[in-house]
Amino acid sequence: MNLHILLLGAKRFIGKDAIREACYADHPRGPAGDEAFERAFERDKDALRQIGAVIEVGSADVFFDDEIGYRIPSEQTSLPEIRFESDEAAVLGLAAQVWQQATLAKATTRALAKLKGQGVEIDPSRLEVVAPAITADEPAFEPLWDAVGKRRQVTFPYQRASESGPTIRRVQPWGLARSSGRWYVVGFDVDRGAERVFRLSRIVGPVRGVGKSGAYDVPAGTDVRELARRLSPSFPSVRAEIRVRQGTGIGLRRRAESVTPLDDHAGWDRLVVEGPVNELSDEVLTYGADVVVESPPALRADVVTRLRAVAGGRR
Numbered sequence: 001m002n003l004h005i006l007l008l009g010a011k012r013f014i015g016k017d018a019i020r021e022a023c024y025a026d027h028p029r030g031p032a033g034d035e036a037f038e039r040a041f042e043r044d045k046d047a048l049r050q051i052g053a054v055i056e057v058g059s060a061d062v063f064f065d066d067e068i069g070y071r072i073p074s075e076q077t078s079l080p081e082i083r084f085e086s087d088e089a090a091v092l093g094l095a096a097q098v099w100q101q102a103t104l105a106k107a108t109t110r111a112l113a114k115l116k117g118q119g120v121e122i123d124p125s126r127l128e129v130v131a132p133a134i135t136a137d138e139p140a141f142e143p144l145w146d147a148v149g150k151r152r153q154v155t156f157p158y159q160r161a162s163e164s165g166p167t168i169r170r171v172q173p174w175g176l177a178r179s180s181g182r183w184y185v186v187g188f189d190v191d192r193g194a195e196r197v198f199r200l201s202r203i204v205g206p207v208r209g210v211g212k213s214g215a216y217d218v219p220a221g222t223d224v225r226e227l228a229r230r231l232s233p234s235f236p237s238v239r240a241e242i243r244v245r246q247g248t249g250i251g252l253r254r255r256a257e258s259v260t261p262l263d264d265h266a267g268w269d270r271l272v273v274e275g276p277v278n279e280l281s282d283e284v285l286t287y288g289a290d291v292v293v294e295s296p297p298a299l300r301a302d303v304v305t306r307l308r309a310v311a312g313g314r315r
Helices: 002-009 016-023 031-050 086-095 102-117 124-130 141-150 224-231 250-254 277-286 297-314
Strands: 056-059 068-071 153-158 167-179 182-189 194-199 208-210 237-245 258-261 268-276 291-295
Touching: 002 016, 002 031, 002 068, 016 031, 016 068, 141 153, 141 167, 141 182, 141 208, 167 194, 167 224, 182 224, 194 224, 237 250, 237 277, 237 297, 250 268, 250 277, 268 277, 277 297, 291 297
Parallel strands: none
Antiparallel strands: 056 068, 153 167, 153 208, 167 182, 182 194, 237 268, 237 291, 258 268
16 A cells, blocks of 8 residues: 555655665565565565556666666546536445545555655645545454554454354464455464464454564465455355446456457457456446346346345435
């Protein structure tokens, strides 16, 4: 998040040293810290590119061309002015009521303060495109978010549905994932010596940090959302066939197994995608009339039910 804010808000290319001081201060100078910073920086750049950010590389020093810097040009991210009809605006009003969460607002403020202290010029108006868009009401969210960023081990009391009382878990958190309105933390369970996923609503006491920051590394290539789907019974996946209007549904197209133009529906493609029903429903609904679910019946029924609920609520 801090790296996104830094690169998007910067009016000029930002050198790697300034980026390290602003966003990766937990990695001390020295061989081990330098290597950890390089890994974290490359990982975070890849993560930003996966969500569509265009990271430009150029000279960070007007006198020396070999001083490499980075930035995200706002023209690659911002949308032109869009006007909505009254019914479209009503649906957008529902979508806008998300991320009423102080956690990331505070994180953004802290990041901007750090960058200003480093002499980095930031234009806050350029940051509107990264306004957060999800709620997180569980008390465990903020300390876990902090621990993930610091790579710090935590302990917390966890109440499983099948057990009469909570047990203390020691976890190295790798990341947070959200599905069906619930938050999960994925990480390495120290006592069980294996990957585990925990639902935040079942953490029934304080999350406490243990030891120093930077105490562990997340295994290379770790996909937190995929691990959450695999480890949790709450993430059953389905293979869906979805009809998508050509020129739309970019997110669905990026991860589709196949894209086939339809002869019987001019201007439409059939996509095959895989994922949990509720996550696919969430994504399909964001595209409105440009996406139609063909199968499986469970996904189609979920989308139709949720559309009818919205329509009923507006009458």
